[in-house]
Amino acid sequence: MYRIRIHGRGGQGIKMASRVLGTALFHAGFTVQDAPKYGAERRGAPIFSYVRADRQAINERGTMYRPDLVVVADDTLLAVPAAGTLLGIDAHAVVLVNSRDSADTWRHRLNLDAKLVILPSAAETADRANLPHIGATCAGAAACLLGLVERDVLARAIAEELDGLGDTVVAANQASALAAFDALAGQSGLVQEGVTIAAADYQAPQWIELPFEDASIAAPDIRAAANSVQVRTGLWRTLRPVIDYDHCSHCWWVCSTLCPDSAIRVAEDMPVIDYDHCKGCMVCVGVCPPHAIAGIPEYLAQQQESARATGGGADDTETAQR
Amino acid sequence: MTEQRFKRMKDLPSTHLLGTGTPMCSGCGGLEALHQIYDVLGDKTVFVNAAGCMTLLSVYPFTPFRGSWLYTAMASAPAGAQGVRDALDILAQQGRMPAQDDLGVVVLTGDGSAYGMGLSATSAAMDRNLDFIYICYDNEGYGNTGQQASSATPHAALTATSGGSRGYPGYKKDLFGIWAAHRPAYVATVIGSEPLDLARKIEKAREMKGSRMIIALAPCPTGWDYDPKDSVEVGRLAVKTGVWPLKEYIDGKVVHTRVPRERAPVEDYLQLQGRFGHLFAPQKNTALLEEIQARVDTYWAGVEPQRPAS
DSSP: OEEEEEEEEBTSOHHHHHHHHHHHHHHTTOEEEEEEOOSSOOBTSEEEEEEEEESSOOOOOSOOSSOSEEEESOGGGGGOGGGOTTTTOOTTOEEEEEESSOHHHHHHHHOOSSEEEEEEOOOOOSSGGGSOOHHHHHHHHHHHHHTOSOHHHHHHHHHHHTTTSOHHHHHHHHHHHHHHHHHTGGGTTOSOOOOOOOGGGOOOOOOOOOOOOOHHHHSOOOOSSSGGGGSOGGGGOSEEEEEOTTTOOOOHHHHHHHOTTSOEEEETTEEEEOTTTOOOOOHHHHHOTTOOEEEEEHHHHHHHHHHHHTTOGGGHHHHHHO | OOGGGGSSGGGSOSSOOSOSOOOSOTTOHHHHHHHHHHHHHOSSEEEEEESSGGGGGSOTTOOSOSSOEEEEOTTOHHHHHHHHHHHHHHHHHTTSSOGGGOOEEEEEEEHIIIIIITHHHHHHHHHTTOSEEEEEEEOSSBGGGTOBOOTTOOTTOOBTTBOTTTOOOSOOOOHHHHHHTTOOSEEEEEETTOHHHHHHHHHHHHTOOSEEEEEEEOOOHHHHTSOGGGHHHHHHHHHHTTSSOEEEEETTEEEEEEOOSSOOOHHHHHTTOGGGGGGTSSSOOHHHHHHHHHHHHHHHHTTGGGOOOO
16 A cells, blocks of 8 residues: 655645545555645644555555655645644655755764655745645656556546646646646655564554543643743744834734734834744734734745854954944 | 723833733734723733634634633623623622632624624623623624625625636625614724724723723735735725725714725725735726725715814
């Protein structure tokens, strides 16, 4: 059985990727399961979907603990433990990362035995609508690494799954998927089929027995006020709004009120963006009367930050003062 | 009536009560309205939440609220509110709770519950003149489960359950009219992209007794298919085009709090949203667009003579 897990963010087309891959494998003669993990996922939040494909009936269900191929559509997720991108990866697994960084860099960062393949990210654009179809790209790349699906079957699967969205959308997704399929042609068939897991080998998780408690203890009561601030929704962000305080006219009542997430607080008549929680919706960029807020790609902002932290030019004056 | 509290945008609260870190979508128009509403209502508020997107606000062990939150089944939030109100009243009557500890009871539901499943319980609550505030965040579909059509879905919109070249065949239910027909203390429509109008109405509702009913149109990037950055623009256009009339029912009369001087064509509002994309491509569906425009025009033809003084 082949087990494929696809990780991305809500809105990137990760569910679509698993459907396309599943349909393509079905047309290639496999019995297929494909499903997104259903839960409280929201646009920008880490999500995953999975595909199982086998020549015989599939009896496995639920979470995939030993994937043969893991696709990571957004490399920032690798640093988010809650996303679980690396769950169950061993030397047998192939990890495909959509990234600007090299395989060597990721091998060094992750220290994994797994075979790492990089799918080079497209250049960032300020308008997210112009980004290529990452779901389709991942499906195409995964299909190539599996080496089980022909090019035209992949194109047909996309046409079927996106039927109803119009010819333009289908064609654009096909182009993205096939480009990725072709780009990885040298590594076609890299993914090895995983072993069938026998019920006899099942090892029970290390359950923790919880005694039945009185309702005052057992009920899921939350007694803290506004403790949701402990959830770092800033991790959802792909674009970062940055206030240019030289042009800010201090009309905080606009951005601070209209920010859906209450992530712009007011300090001494100035709006201050809370990057731990800003989800990067960019509403503030659009509503700022003096246009003093710009949206920059999050990865660039992080690069600039780490350059400053490791003693880049910006900190020279501070060092001199010390 | 202290409309004085919010004369200008500058008078809006500069501190926000609702915690950050909620699982709502990036650019959520419902969350935008809710955090503004909470800032005006204050922390002495208990929320009774029917199943919907905002159920996820308080998922154990986290909550963005500063007080209690109670989760009910989809049709039962007003019944839950009755229980909470009664409990508070009994505590006060028996001298077990000082008067200053009393809480405002607020129901929070989506349109699936408000326009559909929960309407019967809401009607009964208004019949009893339950002392509560009802807030419906209306994103015109069952957003939490993938935007299936609800009875708040507008004509021609694409949803998970209404596709094709004509979209949703039904018409958005007039919940404001249905609620107002019960003659409750207050009914109002608001939207997060018009914070001053919203704050004035919530302040008005806060100071009243009895059933106070609020419908907040909640632009929804996920369900309506537009870039999250456009949430405020979509909301402003809903008002400018007259698609979302800002109004209130008070003392037995309906008053429009914002009558657009020159209404923008509804196309301006529709074409920002993917759910109406089929009206513009592959070719423009002029007949359907004119039908939608005509409905808006007919509505305002009955309103425009009564322009507000301010």
